Amino acid sequence: MVEVHYSPFLVGASVLVAVMAAFTSLRLTNGLRNLSVARRKVRIAQAAVALGGGIWSMHFIGMLAVTLPFLVSYDPLLTLSSALIAILITGCGLLLLHFGKRTNLRILLSGTLTGIGIASMHYTGMAAISANCVVSYRPFGIVLSVLIAIAASTLAMWLAYSNRSLLRTAIGAVVLGLSISAMHYAAMLNTSFSQAVNFVAEPIPALDPQILAISVSLSAFVICGLFLLLAVPMEESADQQREPEPEAPAARPRQNGRAPNVSLSRAGNMVPPVKNSIPYEKEGTVRFMNTDRILAIESDGHYTKIRTDEDALFCPWSMSKLEKSQLADRFLKTHRRYLVNPAHINGLKKVGDQTFCYVGKAAELEVPVSRSRAKDLRNLLGV
Numbered sequence: 001m002v003e004v005h006y007s008p009f010l011v012g013a014s015v016l017v018a019v020m021a022a023f024t025s026l027r028l029t030n031g032l033r034n035l036s037v038a039r040r041k042v043r044i045a046q047a048a049v050a051l052g053g054g055i056w057s058m059h060f061i062g063m064l065a066v067t068l069p070f071l072v073s074y075d076p077l078l079t080l081s082s083a084l085i086a087i088l089i090t091g092c093g094l095l096l097l098h099f100g101k102r103t104n105l106r107i108l109l110s111g112t113l114t115g116i117g118i119a120s121m122h123y124t125g126m127a128a129i130s131a132n133c134v135v136s137y138r139p140f141g142i143v144l145s146v147l148i149a150i151a152a153s154t155l156a157m158w159l160a161y162s163n164r165s166l167l168r169t170a171i172g173a174v175v176l177g178l179s180i181s182a183m184h185y186a187a188m189l190n191t192s193f194s195q196a197v198n199f200v201a202e203p204i205p206a207l208d209p210q211i212l213a214i215s216v217s218l219s220a221f222v223i224c225g226l227f228l229l230l231a232v233p234m235e236e237s238a239d240q241q242r243e244p245e246p247e248a249p250a251a252r253p254r255q256n257g258r259a260p261n262v263s264l265s266r267a268g269n270m271v272p273p274v275k276n277s278i279p280y281e282k283e284g285t286v287r288f289m290n291t292d293r294i295l296a297i298e299s300d301g302h303y304t305k306i307r308t309d310e311d312a313l314f315c316p317w318s319m320s321k322l323e324k325s326q327l328a329d330r331f332l333k334t335h336r337r338y339l340v341n342p343a344h345i346n347g348l349k350k351v352g353d354q355t356f357c358y359v360g361k362a363a364e365l366e367v368p369v370s371r372s373r374a375k376d377l378r379n380l381l382g383v
Helices: 008-028 037-064 076-098 104-127 139-162 166-189 209-229 264-269 319-324 371-381
Strands: 133-137 191-195 277-282 285-290 296-300 303-307 312-315 332-335 338-340 345-351 354-359 365-369
Touching: 008 037, 008 166, 008 209, 037 076, 037 104, 037 166, 037 209, 076 104, 076 139, 104 139, 104 166, 133 139, 139 166, 166 191, 296 312, 296 319, 319 338, 332 365, 332 371, 338 365, 345 371, 354 371, 365 371
Parallel strands: none
Antiparallel strands: 133 191, 277 285, 277 312, 296 303, 296 338, 303 312, 332 338, 345 354, 354 365
């Protein structure tokens, strides 16, 4: 058995790559319920490539961080197979969360599959090490690393999917990235290396391992950056130049008691058929709510939530679209993430430098008020 040393710089780079890949994957899967099935599958495939490729890149950089007293090469076929395994298994985990009703059991299964994908990729990649190096594993280390991968991945999925805000997505990505790294280095601590008896001299690689690791890191960040651009909603130019449409005729009674069938993939760009109404999704159907019933509207990533006395409902419109619409004058912006219906404000509260307003009756909603807008709100309310 030989002594193993690690490059702190490359270890840090491997962790950053894992976190970036996890964030890209979780961000790409945000808001998929509003896409058609075909587009949803494409997004999940992209997220699987980002996450699986990030797991592989983290492992690759982590192995380049290892310094052994002899040269080691890798079997190309097994190395490629390890990347494909990570993409396939993590993709299956993401599919579980985006097709069918999302439950705690599905989150658990998704986290378990993701953890298995991380572990499978690691040990397949380790099997690709050349015959010049004899690799030995401690059974305890295998069990520990797999448990770390499954437990931490499940926690990451729960954090990211229990409340799909940008903050929870970022926290989930950090936890998932750390779980990928923790699994790898926990496994490595319980792995020993020794030189084979029949040692065959390997040619010295033309590229320095540190330069190769930096190249892989930069490539991973560039690819993740390009994928993240796909998560930015692009408003159609036609929608921006659209002239106001004539008011729709009075609504007719529904037939068979069913709501109109509206494609969810078009909901973000549609014009409400009812005056002074905003679209929202409930039970797989896009419906419309009069602004008089709305207490506040909260930004939720690239979409929004409509807050009423009874519910917090998903709205396919972005905050910027709402602010540009003809309905904007019915609300007051109290914070960069909130629009409030002034008619429902029933109180103000100041805690230190932070001001809050209270809206609603059945269950008061506490909405933050930024310092720059607190004075305008007080003037409006006459206090």
